[in-house]
Amino acid sequence: MDAVLTSPFFGLALTAAAWCLGVWVQKKTKWVLCNPLLIASLVIIALLAVFGIPLEDYNQGGDIIKMMLGPVTAVLALNIYYQRQTLKEYFMPVLVGCLVGSAASLGSVLALCRLFEMEDMLTASLLPKSVTTAIAVGIAESRGGAAGIAAAAVVLAGVVGAVFAPLFAKWFRVTDPVAQGLATGACSHALGTTKAMEMGELQGAMSSIAICVCGIFTSILALFM
Template sequence: MHDFFENSLFAGVTLSLISYLIGSILKKKFKLGIFNPLLISIVVTILVLVVSRVDYDTYNEGAQYLSWLLTPATVCLAIPLYEQWELLKHNCKAVMAGLVAGVVTSLCTVFVLSKIMGLTHEEYVTMLPKSITTAIGMGVSEELGGYVTITVAVIIVTGVLGNIFGELVCKIFRITEPISKGLAFGSASHAIGTAKAIEIGEVEGAMSSLAIAVSGILTVVLSSLFAHFM
């Protein structure tokens, strides 16, 4: 199996897609949040690599092509936003206030927990971009001197948790307004949360798509400021 991954140009991509397909089938069959396709694909991929004794670099040689699609896929999320443009214009102030509150809350939470847990500066800045899309978060972490690979893992975990528990949290706190729900998903759990928002409704998906872009920009700006706090 190790030789297969070393000699095959697309072994990593194939494993990733098959793992995601397994997750999608399980989600469709059981309809439970825990069977999130991305979460299942991560678990299956790790198990295959561990059992086959294939190191990450070897796997990534064949899986890196999927990363090329990350930025275009994020840009495509602008389509549902365009379709809800009039709604956005009528609620512009509330939307911006919500997004600023979401980003500041995320950064403050990381700062407080990092202080409590006694993290180093490098570990602290690694966590700061946890709630923005990977394409932006990797650049922020690298610029601030964090551990980029850990940042990627944290971003994925944040997104998966938002996808699984986001709707439940909205029900607990009785958040029913579609705009509010969409902004919450996008600002807290980026593209993975947005996938869930799109499932819930068109308005939720559009607002979540907007939140990804604006939250990313705000996090880039504010992370540089928060980085000096530790």
């Protein structure tokens, strides 16, 4: 059993199985809260805790998956390429909207962390909450933050955005589909984009673009905070 648990295949197999379970639950329930990433994380944590499996054993394979975050970040550039016609048509709204959205996200987190006198490690982990996990983890770790906390903050921001994006658009009377899509993507990355696609084709396209553009802006702005 020790040989199995310390093998890289254990972490890889457990992660893949937990992810498949999360996808299955999400398809069955159709609930936004049943996000595959969230479910997979909870299942892995529960199994490690119940069976007393050391995190170091899981990380033998888990670190291999973490290593793929770099290539995944680079692949995001394809998204902008595929949406290049839409980006050309709405270039200035995208540029200004994503810049303001990124600055507002970073600024609000920094202000709240300073207000509650949180440790620098937690502040660094929470700052990139509104960008996709691949970028958020890199930003957090470069500032001395914890990858796990950063990933959890990203998931929470995504779930909240996916659930409340249509309500916020209604409450604040945001009727422009470009504004709806950019706001959703800027605040809640991929999870919010799934909801934006349900709101409309243009909203989904703009939210998809916002994921990439906000990731670039956030990476740059975080250097000065």
